[in-house]
Amino acid sequence: MATGQRRRDVLRAGLGVFALQSVWLNQLKVAAASQRSRPSTNAHEKARSCVFIFLFGGPSHVDLWDLKPDAPAEIRGDFLPIETNVPGIQIGEHLPLLAQQMDKLCLLRSMTHRMPVHGPACSEIYSGRPYFGAPVTDQAREEDWPSIASLVYRFGGLADREAGRLPHSIVLPWYTQFVGQDRRIAGQTGARMGEQFNPFLVEGNLTDPDFHVRGMQLPGEVSVSRFARRRALRGQLEPLGLTETQQTFQTRVAESNFDAAAALVERTEAAGVLDLSREPDSARDHYGRTRFGQSLLMARRLVEANVSLITVNWDDDHKDDKVSPHWDTHVENFPKLKDRLCPVFDRAISTFLADLGQRGLLESTLVVALGEFGRSPKIGLVTQNGMTKKTGRDHWPHAFTALVAGGGVRGGQVYGATTKNGGYVADSPVTPADLAATVFRHLGIDASTAYHDHFLQTRQPLTTGRPVELG
Numbered sequence: 001m002a003t004g005q006r007r008r009d010v011l012r013a014g015l016g017v018f019a020l021q022s023v024w025l026n027q028l029k030v031a032a033a034s035q036r037s038r039p040s041t042n043a044h045e046k047a048r049s050c051v052f053i054f055l056f057g058g059p060s061h062v063d064l065w066d067l068k069p070d071a072p073a074e075i076r077g078d079f080l081p082i083e084t085n086v087p088g089i090q091i092g093e094h095l096p097l098l099a100q101q102m103d104k105l106c107l108l109r110s111m112t113h114r115m116p117v118h119g120p121a122c123s124e125i126y127s128g129r130p131y132f133g134a135p136v137t138d139q140a141r142e143e144d145w146p147s148i149a150s151l152v153y154r155f156g157g158l159a160d161r162e163a164g165r166l167p168h169s170i171v172l173p174w175y176t177q178f179v180g181q182d183r184r185i186a187g188q189t190g191a192r193m194g195e196q197f198n199p200f201l202v203e204g205n206l207t208d209p210d211f212h213v214r215g216m217q218l219p220g221e222v223s224v225s226r227f228a229r230r231r232a233l234r235g236q237l238e239p240l241g242l243t244e245t246q247q248t249f250q251t252r253v254a255e256s257n258f259d260a261a262a263a264l265v266e267r268t269e270a271a272g273v274l275d276l277s278r279e280p281d282s283a284r285d286h287y288g289r290t291r292f293g294q295s296l297l298m299a300r301r302l303v304e305a306n307v308s309l310i311t312v313n314w315d316d317d318h319k320d321d322k323v324s325p326h327w328d329t330h331v332e333n334f335p336k337l338k339d340r341l342c343p344v345f346d347r348a349i350s351t352f353l354a355d356l357g358q359r360g361l362l363e364s365t366l367v368v369a370l371g372e373f374g375r376s377p378k379i380g381l382v383t384q385n386g387m388t389k390k391t392g393r394d395h396w397p398h399a400f401t402a403l404v405a406g407g408g409v410r411g412g413q414v415y416g417a418t419t420k421n422g423g424y425v426a427d428s429p430v431t432p433a434d435l436a437a438t439v440f441r442h443l444g445i446d447a448s449t450a451y452h453d454h455f456l457q458t459r460q461p462l463t464t465g466r467p468v469e470l471g
Contacts, residue, residue: 128436
């Protein structure tokens, strides 16, 4: 009997019950060890994290954090600026809690790019690369640039982290996607670098009392120690398997996937990192029992677990709004910001920043929050979407704001500036590539590291941007 056949027979007869659910392998597309590259890091260095908050739809910078109170009414709109806890810095009146955290924040008011369509604009922010084609679709393509999240998944993390660590890059609570489209928004995965490097997705409604990550819980009769013994038995059968020369690349990746998935189950089962029910009700209430609030609470737990990059995609109950879902306020811009969006955002982000600060995590954690673009300075101006009404603001990529905090960033400052109507950058422009370079630098990842681009069949650096000096 051939060795490979004997091994398969034994596995089929005795180890079927030991197999992990297939969803683990779908979620944990871990690369083969030979393809991984980790930065060399001092063993005593404190783990650094980044929480990248994506406000899907494009929030109105001129109504939230770059107000123009002296501009004409059709530009300044309905909202008034309010003072923050930093003298001389004002933000929108419907962000009163965030105003009291301004000493931790940098308002980076000079973000800019040229893509007015959601998909290409999202791709620019998610990947830190200028979009490769014309702005004609929102949906992902095979030639998409790899996301910052996928690059960190592959190249990030401290070298001395223990076996069974959580993935270096985690996305929650979903991949952004418009209702009615069959593919996710562009730029969120490994794409032309390879889908095996997709970040780990923690998907679902985190406000659900029964929320859990599918495939990450052991059956009730299987303890962590029993599961470890099963893994050890499986390992003893490995010598009966195929030789290295007989293994295909897919086989080696599958083996790596199994090992990573099994180790992750052991770690999360023991530590309960992904179990929000272990948080006291007071903490969950403080963040707000919303999808965004609970996502940021989960992000704090993942920072404590030394995950390098946590991407939090804005999610709410308005996916079915075909004209103005999420922050895409083509209609009734001011009521939607005031009543639907700002209260949720204000409560969650202010609590998150305060929580990180109180736990001593803010200095080692870079927090970035922005959308794919801003909104048109003139109310009712149609710039891209013909469904924009007189009560709304259209897409505007030429100037918008990113909120940046922690990670050595000096709080209580404004970086860059826009023109009198908020329409264009007047000082210190920052591109998505520059923002990506800033994230990589904070995480200790060499941005000149190259990966293989399967689309162009060439080597590509992680980013072409330059880090922004915000210290």
